[in-house]
Amino acid sequence: MPHTSHKKLIVGNWKMNPATSAEAKKLARKFKRAAVTLEHTEVVICPPLPFITICSSRKKVSHFHMGAQVASTQEESGPHTGEVGAHMLRDIGVEYVIVGHSEQRKRGDTDLLVAARLKAVLGQGMTPILCVGEATRDESGAYLEALKNQIKASCGDLLKSSAKSIIVAYEPIWAIGAAEAMKAEDVYETSLFIKKVFADLYGADMGLKVTVLYGGSVTFRNAPDIIAIGKVDGLLVGRESVNVPGFVELLKAVDLVG
Ligand code: 13P
Numbered sequence: 001m002p003h004t005s006h007k008k009l010i011v012g013n014w015k016m017n018p019a020t021s022a023e024a025k026k027l028a029r030k031f032k033r034a035a036v037t038l039e040h041t042e043v044v045i046c047p048p049l050p051f052i053t054i055c056s057s058r059k060k061v062s063h064f065h066m067g068a069q070v071a072s073t074q075e076e077s078g079p080h081t082g083e084v085g086a087h088m089l090r091d092i093g094v095e096y097v098i099v100g101h102s103e104q105r106k107r108g109d110t111d112l113l114v115a116a117r118l119k120a121v122l123g124q125g126m127t128p129i130l131c132v133g134e135a136t137r138d139e140s141g142a143y144l145e146a147l148k149n150q151i152k153a154s155c156g157d158l159l160k161s162s163a164k165s166i167i168v169a170y171e172p173i174w175a176i177g178a179a180e181a182m183k184a185e186d187v188y189e190t191s192l193f194i195k196k197v198f199a200d201l202y203g204a205d206m207g208l209k210v211t212v213l214y215g216g217s218v219t220f221r222n223a224p225d226i227i228a229i230g231k232v233d234g235l236l237v238g239r240e241s242v243n244v245p246g247f248v249e250l251l252k253a254v255d256l257v258g
Pocket of ligand 1: 101
């Protein structure tokens with residue numbers, strides 16, 4: 001299901017947290033309770049794979065969706081030890097899948113692999129959240145060229161009809177796990193650049209339509225400004241997404257931005 005509404009999208013990337021299924025269940029229960037009260041915001045939680053089923057519910061919860069942190073490039077079941085197919089994720093109710101997170105790229109995901117994962121996720125009718133972002137910034141702006149190349153290579157030979165369903169999460173690596181997020185003004189500038197890259201790749205309308213999230217040290221304190229001044233469509237949240245009071249506060253604060 002592509003994210004086509006004008007609503008804000010808040011994605012919680014739990015990474016390798018929490019330690020137990022009991023804790024995961026508790027987190028999910030609290031976030032569901034918060035999600036139903038929202039008016040302008042959709043919430044996606046991405047727990048570790050073993051906890052996805054325990055975090056999802058049989059009944060549909062308003063404004064609440066399940067996501068996964070990874071999907072295999074293998075499109076069919078078979079002799080692929082350790083792999084989790086996109087079709088399996090879809091089968092357990094996953095709607096969104098994070099693809100190309102910098103922590104996975106660091107462990108060996110190349111642009112080629114990222115492009116193959118994107119295809120596998122799209123092939124199952126789920127929405128990939130494609131993570132891109134520069135490692136460092138330089139005065140001369142070479143990082144913009146690198147960002148452009150990363151987006152192009154990650155999208156590979158995707159047709160426009162498929163690219164329409166991608167969500168881009170801009171996560172500057174230097175802002176992940178940091179003390180502070182990127183300045184909201186700079187988020188605005190870079191999100192415009194990303195939209196321009198999409199316009200160049202797939203046509204002007206795509207530049208206007210592509211959903212862009214920001215990720216990197218988002219908290220309930222800085223989230224409203226990043227949305228309002230950074231003019232992004234949503235946020236990809238790490239640490240704050242496994243902190244119950246912080247994430248609930250963040251959802252409420254973002255919802256008020258409208
Ligand atoms: P933090 O919010 O902990 O900086 O993590 C960001 C991130 O990597 C989300 O995918």
